[in-house]
Amino acid sequence: MSCANLVRRPHTTLFPPPTIPSCTKVIHFYSDYIQLLHRCIESKSLKEGKIVHQHLLKHNNSDPIVLDKLTRLYISFNLLDVARRVFDKIPNPERKNNVKLWNQMIRAYAWKGPFERAINLYYEMIETGVTPNKFTYPFVLKACSGSQAVEDGKMVHDQARQNGLDSDVYICTALVDFYAKCGCLVEARKVFDEMPERDLVAWNAMLAGLSQNGMYGDAMRLAVHMQEEGLCPNPSTVVAVLPAIGEVKGLSQGKAVHGYCVRRSFHSDVMVSTGLLDMYGKCGCLVYASRIFGTMGVKNEVTWGAMIGAYVSCDFASQSLELYEQMLLQDGLCPSPVILGTILRACSNLTDLRRGRQIHGGIVKSGYLIDLMVCNTLLSMYAKCGIIEDAVRLFGVMESKDSVSYNAIISGCAQNGKAKEALVIFQEMQLSGVEPDLTTMVSFLPACSHLAALQHGACGHSKSIVSGFTSDTSICNALIDMYSKCGKVITARLVFDRMHTRDIVSWNAMIFGYGIHGLGKKAVLLFHDMQIAGVHPDDVTFICLLSACSHSGLVDEGKKWFFAMSQDFLITPRMEHYVCMVDLLGRAGLLYEAQSFIEKMPYDPDVCVWSALLAACKTHRNIELGEEVSNKIQSMGHKNSGNFVILSNMYSVAGRWDDAAHVRIIQRDQGFKKSPGCSWVEINGVIHAFVGGDRSHPHSAEIYKKLEDLLMAMKSLGYQSESSFVFQDVEEEEKESILLCHSEKLAVTFGILTLGSDKPILVTKNLRICGDCHEALKYITIITRREITVRDASRFHHFKDGICNCGDFW
Secondary structure: OOHHHHHHOOOOOOOOOOOOOOHHHHHHHHHHHHHHHHHHHHOOOHHHHHHHHHHHHHOOOOOHHHHHHHHHHHHHOOOHHHHHHHHHHOOHHHHHOOHHHHHHHHHHHHHHOOHHHHHHHHHHHHHHOOOOOOOHHHHHHHHHHHOOOHHHHHHHHHHHHHOOOOOOHHHHHHHHHHHHHOOOHHHHHHHHHHOOOOOHHHHHHHHHHHHHOOOHHHHHHHHHHHHHOOOOOOHHHHHHHHHHHHHOOOHHHHHHHHHHHHHOOHHHOHHHHHHHHHHHHHOOOHHHHHHHHHHOOOOOHHHHHHHHHHHHHOOOHHHHHHHHHHHHOOOOOOOOHHHHHHHHHHHHHHOOHHHHHHHHHHHHHHOHHHOHHHHHHHHHHHHHOOOHHHHHHHHHHOOOOOHHHHHHHHHHHHHOOOHHHHHHHHHHHHHHOOOOOHHHHHHHHHHHHHHOOHHHHHHHHHHHHHOOHHHOHHHHHHHHHHHHHOOOHHHHHHHHHOOOOOOHHHHHHHHHHHHHOOOHHHHHHHHHHHHHOOOOOOHHHHHHHHHHHHHHOOHHHHHHHHHHHHHOOOOOOOHHHHHHHHHHHHHOOOHHHHHHHHHOOOOOOOHHHHHHHHHHHHHOOOHHHHHHHHHHHHHOOOOOHHHHHHHHHHHHHOOOHHHHHHHHHHHHHOOOOOOOOEEEEEEOOEEEEEEOOOOOOOOHHHHHHHHHHHHHHHHHOOOOOOHHHOOOOOOHHHHHHHHHOOHHHHHHHHHHHHOOOOOOEEEEEOOOOOHHHHHHHHHHHHHHOOOEEEEOOOOEEEEEOOEEOOOOOO
């Protein structure tokens, strides 16, 4: 009797129950059900299987063998919830003796999930008194690796050992696979090494584990060892070892593996071909990668993703976008989260915001916005395109966040002028329980540098020490930069001296640190130490060195190293080096020598070179040359707010108010705005910002009262306001009032009010400090008997006992 015939005859009773069945009839009765269910499983006839199930329910059939067969039916169709309900109805004595059915249920969950149900069912099996066999353990271990349940897996390992099955080749292979996928490579290797016999599957599991966990050298050595043991690699071996070859860029080994695949006809396997393609892409051989891709008859989404990734990793982002468009035209292919992440990286590399937004829209429609990797890549894309507001908005709505999420947003904020927001998000990260890693600190410390947030930076240093990050060169480089820019150049040097290894960035950062603090001679000495240490300077080194000479007035020294750069070190000067030289000569008052230097440049000077000379003309009040330079800048078509401001201020200092007003009108009409002076000071870990004339601060009344008191005290010591630094045509009394409200004076005064009398004050300013504030702060150090440091846009000024370390040369 077949299910099909019964369905065609709906009026026929399927199994009319006998009124008083004999034992023989009952046996045949159940046997027919079992045969029908068996046929449904074989013919994959779910509909007919359900008809049989309905009939069983109608007749209250609870025979264990029939329920067993029903459970298997639903398992075969991956209807695990229904299968579990039927399974649970099997009477306990029969279930207890049916280890095979337990294994089938555990295996079904282990393959299809939820993995936790497989593990829970295993524990229920143990509690019921069912003894697992050698097939049970591989199934439950697969579930443990799928859910990263390391402790559960170790318990399963112990129970297999107790049952004397821990030497079984299948169980050992499953243990190797479990430990490797959970990142426990020491345990995986121990199980592998202690196996009494190893088949090819075991070797492949160990190889894949090493490769997936970044131990590429070990993976390649193990592949060689496997062949020495007499085993021939199969396609799974090749697929496991190719990522390792790609990551170490072992092109010659990759070609050898490719040749082996051709000889063994493995290259027609889609997984092997995809692995070869990916390997060539990572080795930078796009020609070979694209050739394999073009000859493949079958391409799955992994293949397309590998080719797109190869283009991105080889900096052919435009081609990757074209290939992505081709993939979207293929029937049955949808971009996976991995492909979407890769193509977003291409948009980042091209700063293609339009395409990035389109892909974002597609991600939302496809429901992939819940994928953490996709969200993290979106964050990075917006940050790299400079759209930090969108990145912050996306970060706020993300359902889950990991260290990569926080790193992307912290780095994006720090790189896009949102340093304060970066510090806030770093604090949120710690409160959320996500542990900062090395990448976090590399992004966080520059944010501290930008704000001169010493307390935050010092905490970051402590965190780095506790976490063991200070053995990393990039962290130490960031710490040198942070301490230098927070006014602690001595601490920066301590970090430098204690580094295990130094790269060129380390030396450059320390030379630059000395330069901005006006310690040019120490910068030159360190440059000599660098040469003694055998480190060859690069072009950035000379920018740092020349800048240091400029800030310290070391004109002859600067000239010497500028010419030595090309003659002795074979480094061709870039535009930045010429800017440094013009700045060096201009600061020293050698304006016409600087002009002559510019005119003798081997290529056309850009606006930065002329702007450096214009700034020097303002400092030394050479209006005639300043006008000439300003005209050159404007004739180049490069107009910016800074050059307008410099020229206007020069006219104001000379009392040429009409000319100053005319420049400001031109500036306004062309849409340029002067950046307002802003200063900030860190008080107990909180950043307080001030702008000129600011009265929005909660303590404004106290600040202005204290300023008036300080002004009286300064006057008694002989201070006279430098009214030439007021660039408005107003009365002298009003000029004094304007000068009193400069942002750096407000920030310093707030520091005096809130910090202990023995604590130094560090203020950061976005523009150069004005001459009046520079003079006033000398007097304030005498009155308050404390050290004051100001980091302006150009350098540090360390005030102590009425003197500034710049020697009035800045």
